[in-house]
Amino acid sequence: MxxxxxxxxxxxxxxxxxxxxxxxxxxxxxxxxxxxxxxxxxxxxxxxxxxxxxxxxxxxxxxxxxxxxxxxxxxxxxxxxxxxxxxxxxxxxxxxxxxxxxxxxxxxxxxxxxxxxxxxxxxxxxxxxxxxxxxxxxxxxxxxxxxxxxxxxxxxxxxxxxxxxxxxxxxxxxxxxxxxxxxxxxxxxxxxxxxxxxxxxxxxxxxxxxxxxxxxxxxxxxxxxxxxxxxxxxxxxxxxxGRKLDNIFPPRDEAAAGEVRLQAEGLVIAPGKGPASFSVRAGEILGVTGLEGQGQRELLRALFGLHRLAAGKIFIDGQEVRIRSTREAMAHGVTFLTDDRKNEGLCLDLPIYRNISLPVFRRLKTGPFLTVQAERQETQRYMELMNIKAESSAKLVRKLSGGNQQKVLLGKCLSPAPKVLLVHEPTRGIDVAAKIEIYTLLKKLAREEQVAVVMLSSDLMEVLNVSDRILVVYGGGISGELAAADATEESVMRLATGVAKEAAV
Missing domain, CATH: 3.40.50.300 (P-loop containing nucleotide triphosphate hydrolases)
Structure with a gap:
């Protein structure tokens, strides 16, 4: 009873x-x-x-x-x-x-x-x-x-x-x-x-x-x-x-990967950590994971100029580049979707159109002027692409649901037409339907637009099912690389805990 x-x-x-x-x-x-x-x-x-x-x-x-x-x-x-x-x-x-x-x-x-x-x-x-x-x-x-x-x-x-x-x-x-x-x-x-x-x-x-x-x-x-x-x-x-779903993840397909878009050699996030070397090709999704505090967050942020490296080299399309700031990263075609959209990603008290157009406002200017019409035209296609649910692009971002805020942030990352898209916890705090949309969009960006996507996530099932290859970070270095199609939760966790090391595929 x-x-x-x-x-x-x-x-x-x-x-x-x-x-x-x-x-x-x-x-x-x-x-x-x-x-x-x-x-x-x-x-x-x-x-x-x-x-x-x-x-x-x-x-x-x-x-x-x-x-x-x-x-x-x-x-x-x-x-x-x-x-x-x-x-x-x-x-x-x-x-x-x-x-x-x-x-x-x-x-x-x-x-x-x-x-x-x-x-x-x-x-x-x-x-x-x-x-x-x-x-x-x-x-x-x-x-x-x-x-x-x-x-x-x-x-x-x-x-x-x-x-x-x-x-x-x-x-x-x-x-x-x-x-x-x-x-x-x-x-x-x-x-x-x-x-x-x-x-x-x-x-x-x-x-x-x-x-x-x-x-x-x-x-x-x-x-x-x-x-x-x-x-x-x-x-x-x-x-x-309101309908039956067989699988929230997109069907697995073989990446027709192109040339190496981003290459990292000997990245050291702090003395005694690493080094880490890896690459990602145009058209593929590289999943990155690891236990909290192993340096994966710092590695990703370093690629966007948000963490100063102690050592290492970064190459974009075969050319060595220096990325010491977000401005330099964007100038080389790198954009970043942060895991903290409230404090780092969005201007909550600005409208949707201003958030999405912010990275490209110079391109939208007519002479010295930036018109709201130009911003709203630029934003409209991203609202349609992302299926952002709002009465208009003039709605304040603060008034959107978490899932729609995440879509606005992703639209902001895509507006500069990046070569490399870095995403950190891309589906944090959003519902199942929005997750499906974002997974599908990431796959579309990689396959159709030949964007090189680097996805850092603590959701292991997300990493296993969305990635083409998986890097596991341990102690600031790469403890192993796995083909996602063959990886399992057990094989990833063995690498994440330092129990095993796998040769690169």
């Missing part, structure tokens, strides 16, 4: 932004001691529903109940005080404050005399860090942390609130597999203590690993709520996209 009580319930929730109906009579409930996952395509209304639960938005109509009593949250503080907190997909941290200061911001611990109790806050931060199986220094400034570590601080911050219901919006998007395992262990402990976790994710493997129930949203309507043990991934995907 299941004695768990319903703690949060939404009845006939509707939400409109002007004339746009985002949520249409949604009914949802979750119980104590449950991990309840919410899935759906980008734009399905998941984040909007969670923002209603956490007091960011108020519903246009409908009722919200907490522990059986009707509630109306007019702000996040009111929701937190009632026992509901949210971890947003985009971080809400103060970069130059310490980890401990961020965790206790606005609710600092104090001594009897009223002074701040910094030792107590540090000790509690250390306890939370151990709980997450992390080794984080409480006094370290947040700006010194990796994206993955910053996400873990967000999670620690929410746990410290000691709320009854914790909403997590894509919390694993920036985490390594080891960090995901630590997070899931903490989530299970919280569930076993009787807390409720509402978990938004596009990663179905994780959804089926961690959740007790799954609710699917489709175009603002609740498509179904299913017990995880009684459904399948295929059923969930079909409910999400």
């Amino acid at each position: 299941d004695l768990r009580q319903t703690v949060l319930e939404a009845k006939d929730i509707c939400k409109s932004f002007y004339d746009n109906l985002v949520l249409d009579h949604v009914n949802f409930s979750c119980t104590s001691g449950e991990i309840h996952t919410l899935v759906g395509e980008n734009g399905a209304g998941k984040s909007t529903l969670m923002r209603i639960f956490s007091g960011v938005y108020q519903p246009t109509s409908g009722e919200l109940y907490l522990n059986g009593k009707p509630v109306k949250f007019t702000g996040t503080l009111q929701a937190q005080q009632a026992g509901v907190s949210i971890i947003h997909q985009e971080f809400n941290l103060v970069p130059h404050m310490s980890i401990a200061e961020n965790i206790f911001l606005g609710r600092q611990l104090r001594k009897k005399g009223g002074n701040l109790d910094f030792p107590a806050m540090r000790r509690r931060t250390e306890e939370l860090s151990r709980m997450m199986r992390m080794e984080l220094e409480p006094d370290a400034p947040v700006c010194s942390l990796t994206v993955a570590q910053q996400q873990m601080v967000e999670i620690m911050k929410a746990i410290e609130l000691d709320t009854q219901i914790i909403i997590m919006d894509e919390p694993t998007a920036a985490l390594t597999p080891v960090e995901v395992s630590s997070l899931f262990a903490a989530m299970r402990r919280l569930r076993d203590e009787g807390r409720t976790i509402i978990y938004i994710s596009h990663r179905l493997n994780e959804v089926f690993d961690i959740s007790d129930r799954i609710t699917v949203l489709k175009d603002g309507v609740m498509a179904a709520t299913l017990r995880t043990e009684e459904t399948t991934k295929d059923e969930v995907v079909s409910l999400m996209v």
Whole structure:
């Protein structure tokens, strides 16, 4: 007999932004001691529903109940005080404050005399860090942390609130597999203590690993709520996209690779690391992977002038080039899709057309003038190519879903017509349908446009199924190279852990 009580319930929730109906009579409930996952395509209304639960938005109509009593949250503080907190997909941290200061911001611990109790806050931060199986220094400034570590601080911050219901919006998007395992262990402990976790994710493997129930949203309507043990991934995907999908990855074909487009010789990201040597040809997709902290991120960023190399040479079309800045990289035909679209990739408060045309505004100028018409004409074909869902190219990027923001970023990378496209976590935080579109587009760019694509991803299935060849990075060097068609998760992980080394194919 299941004695768990319903703690949060939404009845006939509707939400409109002007004339746009985002949520249409949604009914949802979750119980104590449950991990309840919410899935759906980008734009399905998941984040909007969670923002209603956490007091960011108020519903246009409908009722919200907490522990059986009707509630109306007019702000996040009111929701937190009632026992509901949210971890947003985009971080809400103060970069130059310490980890401990961020965790206790606005609710600092104090001594009897009223002074701040910094030792107590540090000790509690250390306890939370151990709980997450992390080794984080409480006094370290947040700006010194990796994206993955910053996400873990967000999670620690929410746990410290000691709320009854914790909403997590894509919390694993920036985490390594080891960090995901630590997070899931903490989530299970919280569930076993009787807390409720509402978990938004596009990663179905994780959804089926961690959740007790799954609710699917489709175009603002609740498509179904299913017990995880009684459904399948295929059923969930079909409910999400409204049709049956046999495979999210494009069919494997043999790359008709052309001449070597980019070649790296003896790249050293830091003294004692590497060296790394590799090449990528026109028309192929070179997958790069490795465990967190092995130097793959720095290698990719060095090719775009974002990381200074200690040694090494870079060749484009057989000619040695110096890439010490992003400007020099772009001048040689190299563009870069960052894994941090909010802080590095997009101007969120500018319209779509301004973001996509930004790298090529000099080409669009008529004399000394740049017209909006020229920018919008340039942008329109990328909106069609990327299937960017927006009323017009004048829409602010901040108001787009995560998947559409990622498409805008990719369009921005393609507008200069690159010879080499570097992509870091190309499908982070986007839905299944958008992933399919991006995989197909990357394959099309390589095969039809003869772009050399270098794809760094922590999603091993993505690397195995989209790449033509795979490089595994270990200790700043290349521990092995595999033909993707023959590679397996086991063979990649053996190289990633330094257990085995393979000869180049």
